Amino acid sequence: MLDAAFCVVRRDLLLAWRRKSDVATALLFFVIVTSLFPLGVGAEPTLLRAIAPGVIWVAALLSSMLSLSRLFAADHADGTLEQMLLGAAPLGVVAAAKAAAHWIVAGLPLALIAPCIALQYDLQAALWPVLALSLLLGTPVLSLIGAIGAALTLGLRGGGILLSLLVLPLYVPVLILGAGSVDMASAGMGGEGQLLLLAALLVAAGAFAPWAIAAALRISME
Amino acid sequence: MLEAAGLECVRQGRALFRSLSFSLSTGERLRVAGANGSGKTSLLRILCGLLAPNAGEVRWRGEKIDRLKEEYSRQLVYLGHAPAVKEELTAAENLAIACRLAGFAANTHDALARLGIAGDVAVRKLSQGQRRRAALARLVVSAQVPLWLLDEPYAALDTQAASTVDALIAEHAARGGAVIFTTHQETGTTQARVLELHA
Numbered sequence: 014m015l016d017a018a019f020c021v022v023r024r025d026l027l028l029a030w031r032r033k034s035d036v037a038t039a040l041l042f043f044v045i046v047t048s049l050f051p052l053g054v055g056a057e058p059t060l061l062r063a064i065a066p067g068v069i070w071v072a073a074l075l076s077s078m079l080s081l082s083r084l085f086a087a088d089h090a091d092g093t094l095e096q097m098l099l100g101a102a103p104l105g106v107v108a109a110a111k112a113a114a115h116w117i118v119a120g121l122p123l124a125l126i127a128p129c130i131a132l133q134y135d136l137q138a139a140l141w142p143v144l145a146l147s148l149l150l151g152t153p154v155l156s157l158i159g160a161i162g163a164a165l166t167l168g169l170r171g172g173g174i175l176l177s178l179l180v181l182p183l184y185v186p187v188l189i190l191g192a193g194s195v196d197m198a199s200a201g202m203g204g205e206g207q208l209l210l211l212a213a214l215l216v217a218a219g220a221f222a223p224w225a226i227a228a229a230l231r232i233s234m235e
Numbered sequence: 236m237l238e239a240a241g242l243e244c245v246r247q248g249r250a251l252f253r254s255l256s257f258s259l260s261t262g263e264r265l266r267v268a269g270a271n272g273s274g275k276t277s278l279l280r281i282l283c284g285l286l287a288p289n290a291g292e293v294r295w296r297g298e299k300i301d302r303l304k305e306e307y308s309r310q311l312v313y314l315g316h317a318p319a320v321k322e323e324l325t326a327a328e329n330l331a332i333a334c335r336l337a338g339f340a341a342n343t344h345d346a347l348a349r350l351g352i353a354g355d356v357a358v359r360k361l362s363q364g365q366r367r368r369a370a371l372a373r374l375v376v377s378a379q380v381p382l383w384l385l386d387e388p389y390a391a392l393d394t395q396a397a398s399t400v401d402a403l404i405a406e407h408a409a410r411g412g413a414v415i416f417t418t419h420q421e422t423g424t425t426q427a428r429v430l431e432l433h434a
Contacts, residue, residue, distance in 0.1 A: 016335060017335065017336055017338070020332060020335040020336060021336070024321075024324075024332050027323075027324065027328070028321060028323050028324070031323040031324070032323060090317070091317055091318065091319060091320065091321060091322070092315050092316070092317025092318060092319035093319050093320075093321060095285060095313065095315055095317070095319065096313075096319045096333060096336060096337075097336060098285060098308075099283060099284070099285070099308045099311070099313050100305075100308060100336040100337060100338070101305060101308065101309045101336065101337055101338025101339075102305065102336070102338070103304075103305055107336075234285055235285070235286050235287065
């Protein structure tokens, strides 16, 4: 069972490596969107510091969503998804592995690059770890919830737009907690509460989302 | 070994087939025939559990397949219309991944050699027929899997590859495996029972 999960993660990472431009696009999107805000809002340090957590988090949501529509669509088109449904491992395990691979490609780089982005907003150095940690805990939840939406909208016409309408409202708790943790830390109250809640969300999503993804995939494949 | 009882399939409000029943024993070959759109692919998808029938049930060794789930999946190979190979990966990588997902290890080199495919070339660079061959290599490594469900296995193949597929199906039947396949060509149909679908 674990063997199948590792196999799927390895396969998806290998595919991402052979199609590097797709990965780079999502990451560059994140960098460019977050760089546009200081240019548009103006170089007022107090204002920039105030909007930084929210802007970076919203950009992370959008960037992580960019690659969602391709999560199952490519496998669906070439028939490999059918083979995963007929695999020896439970579909929930395969679904969790797909979401994990999506996070490594589309979520983890955001958490790593976020402290550099924070420089543009004059965010205090003490807040960088909080920002990175909140993204590190929050982006896997985005991948897991997003994968449910991607599975549900699989094979639909205009599925990409529908996917964003379906998934973005579900991202709200992650956004509030993620941006809130940095806000609280900058106000000197410590962001531990929000980070712990994010971790709880991650545990809950990790436990339940794979089975929801599997059920959605089965419906979409009929 | 495999039993279908009273299967009914309705697509877009039109019944493709009703109260379709048949059984398949070890070493048997069944060819599903019928015009385009008569429900051959739907029948195969129902038999492998990808599609739920509107009525009736499929039983594997006496047990319903929707109860067996992965245990049933492990007993079958399904080859659909799409070749189920990733264009960015090589034929050998594709085959190795397919084997691991199916839960066994296999010698991919020999399997690809039998179908005349170089393992180290990205599938993107192969022709349509060669991609089909790369997909069919899964049959060579799946000798131990009792049930083969093949949707148009001869499509896009030249005569040499088609005779290899013929030989693979015959070997599997001789081993005691069961094969259900759909085809419009007359190859490989000589020793197979025919199930005719009327739309």
